[in-house]
Amino acid sequence: MEEKGTLRVKTGLAEMLKGGVIMDVTxxxxxxxxxxxxxxxxxxLERVPADIRAAGGVARMADPGxxxxxxxxVTIPVMAKxxxxxxxxxxxLEALGVDYIDESEVLTPADEKxxxxxxxxxxxxxxxxxxxxxxxxxxxxxxxxxxxxxxxGTGNVVEAVRHMxxxxxxxxxxxxxxxxxxxxxAKELGAPYDLVCWVxxxxxxxxxxxxxxxxxxxxxxxxxxxxxxxxxxxxxxxxKSEDPASRARAIVRAVTHYDDPKVLAEVSRGIGxxxxxxxxxxxxxxxxxxxxxx
Amino acid sequence: MKKPTxxxxxxxxxxxxxxxxxxxxxxRGVALRYPxxxxxxxxxxxxxxxxxxxxxxxxxxxxLGEVRELVxxxxxxxxxxxxxxxxxSRLVDGDQPLLGLMDITARRNAYGRQVxxxxxxxxxxxxxxxxxPFRAVFIRAPWIEEVGPAVKVLGEYRGRAVIAREDGMLVSxxxxxxxxxxxxxxxxxxxxxxxxxx
Numbered sequence: 001m002e003e004k005g006t007l008r009v010k011t012g013l014a015e016m017l018k019g020g021v022i023m024d025v026t027x028x029x030x031x032x033x034x035x036x037x038x039x040x041x042x043x044x045l046e047r048v049p050a051d052i053r054a055a056g057g058v059a060r061m062a063d064p065g066x067x068x069x070x071x072x073x074v075t076i077p078v079m080a081k082x083x084x085x086x087x088x089x090x091x092x093l094e095a096l097g098v099d100y101i102d103e104s105e106v107l108t109p110a111d112e113k114x115x116x117x118x119x120x121x122x123x124x125x126x127x128x129x130x131x132x133x134x135x136x137x138x139x140x141x142x143x144x145x146x147x148x149x150x151x152x153g154t155g156n157v158v159e160a161v162r163h164m165x166x167x168x169x170x171x172x173x174x175x176x177x178x179x180x181x182x183x184x185x186a187k188e189l190g191a192p193y194d195l196v197c198w199v200x201x202x203x204x205x206x207x208x209x210x211x212x213x214x215x216x217x218x219x220x221x222x223x224x225x226x227x228x229x230x231x232x233x234x235x236x237x238x239x240k241s242e243d244p245a246s247r248a249r250a251i252v253r254a255v256t257h258y259d260d261p262k263v264l265a266e267v268s269r270g271i272g273x274x275x276x277x278x279x280x281x282x283x284x285x286x287x288x289x290x291x292x293x294x
Numbered sequence: 295m296k297k298p299t300x301x302x303x304x305x306x307x308x309x310x311x312x313x314x315x316x317x318x319x320x321x322r323g324v325a326l327r328y329p330x331x332x333x334x335x336x337x338x339x340x341x342x343x344x345x346x347x348x349x350x351x352x353x354x355x356x357x358l359g360e361v362r363e364l365v366x367x368x369x370x371x372x373x374x375x376x377x378x379x380x381x382x383s384r385l386v387d388g389d390q391p392l393l394g395l396m397d398i399t400a401r402r403n404a405y406g407r408q409v410x411x412x413x414x415x416x417x418x419x420x421x422x423x424x425x426x427p428f429r430a431v432f433i434r435a436p437w438i439e440e441v442g443p444a445v446k447v448l449g450e451y452r453g454r455a456v457i458a459r460e461d462g463m464l465v466s467x468x469x470x471x472x473x474x475x476x477x478x479x480x481x482x483x484x485x486x487x488x489x490x491x492x
Contacts, residue, residue, distance in 0.1 A: 002414040009411045019306040040344040099408035
């Protein structure tokens with residue numbers, strides 16, 4: 001019997017994206033530049049996070065026309081963002097035929113308590129997390145892929161590093177926690193008990209984990225890979241830089257050869273200026289995007 | 295008997311799953327990031343991933359010519375999904391770098407987008423048959439549109455060839471590495487042993 005939308009089919013696409021770079025794009029032209037540079041997928045948006053941050057106001061799902069034009073322009077998978085908890089935006093994105101939905105903190109949340117029940121969809125979801133408990137809650141709701149949040153639109157990798165190190169440390173701790181303490185840990189993390197047990201046994205998340213939020217250079221991308229990311233999302237970092245095509249190509253190479261400093265040196269040369277970037281303390285805690293999501 | 299060493303092209307994609315599958319079948323799997331490492335291997339697996347990405351990286355990293363030469367000299371190779379596309383000689387539409395080694399025409403994303411991805415039971419010729427069908431996972435998968443006279447189709451789904459062999463080359467449109475069924479990997483290892491015995 002033929003079955004669509006099984007967990008294996010949903011997580012399987014994320015497995016195929018491993019070792020790759022997923023790039024934010026706002027036009028078909030940018031999507032083609034990303035594909036030509038070797039992106040494994042693109043995220044179709046109306047504005048990149050840096051512009052969303054600058055514009056303020058309510059950030060919503062992109063215009064379906066923008067998403068469809070991008071889907072027409074490339075053959076690689078196309079992802080799109082829905083607001084946290086906005087299951088109707090997700091229904092619309094599924095009807096458009098996008099390949100992955102990002103239930104994303106970069107957009108303004110639509111529900112301050114509940115995320116989307118992702119089990120009800122055939123299309124797979126990726127969700128952000130800043131720690132293990134959050135990652136496992138999202139997986140419990142049906143997310144087939146996780147990305148650490150970082151701080152989107154800043155071009156500053158420090159939060160991405162914090163979130164990856166946090167999750168790694170929490171996983172490492174679980175692997176040495178006696179089995180009879182795991183329920184207590186599950187309570188403390190606010191995470192489903194069976195997923196906590198799975199992580200304790202296997203020493204990793206049950207789905208692919210990419211890094212996002214602040215990656216601006218090939219070195220940033222390689223840093224996140226060396227810290228254990230399965231791949232990277234680059235948002236504003238490419239199309240807010242001086243020479244997007246060269247930078248995109250360089251970041252793709254850097255993710256493949258993340259542990260070879262000679263290759264990293266070679267690809268980092270002559271790719272123009274990176275996006276300017278922001279110091280996190282200047283943003284102010286009330287404007288941090290990473291704390292959206294529950 | 296000495297374990298054969300199988301290289302898994304590790305530029306992008308589902309590398310870990312193939313390495314785990316090889317370990318389970320008693321072979322030694324190694325992840326390859328540099329063309330020189332090909333010479334340590336008696337066979338090659340090109341994994342699933344994004345075929346445009348893998349094709350571009352094979353050129354950027356100097357793999358394309360080297361793999362072509364070794365496979366033409368008789369090195370067995372197995373390509374899954376994106377690997378099938380890379381080994382094909384022709385694509386129905388689109389242009390991207392190909393190895394062009396196997397006499398097949400591939401159609402990319404033949405079943406549609408991700409919402410059309412699926413799993414289904416197949417009958418496959420040549421693998422150990424214990425009465426079980428093979429649960430095949432198709433993810434934005436290609437199919438084989440046409441095959442040359444030297445190509446043997448080992449399995450079809452809804453009238454389209456989805457697994458085929460030509461001499462030392464094996465391709466599947468689906469992903470056995472995402473399941474626990476190792477019969478296709480065992481079949482490939484028998485091909486590798488056969489090639490070594492010659």
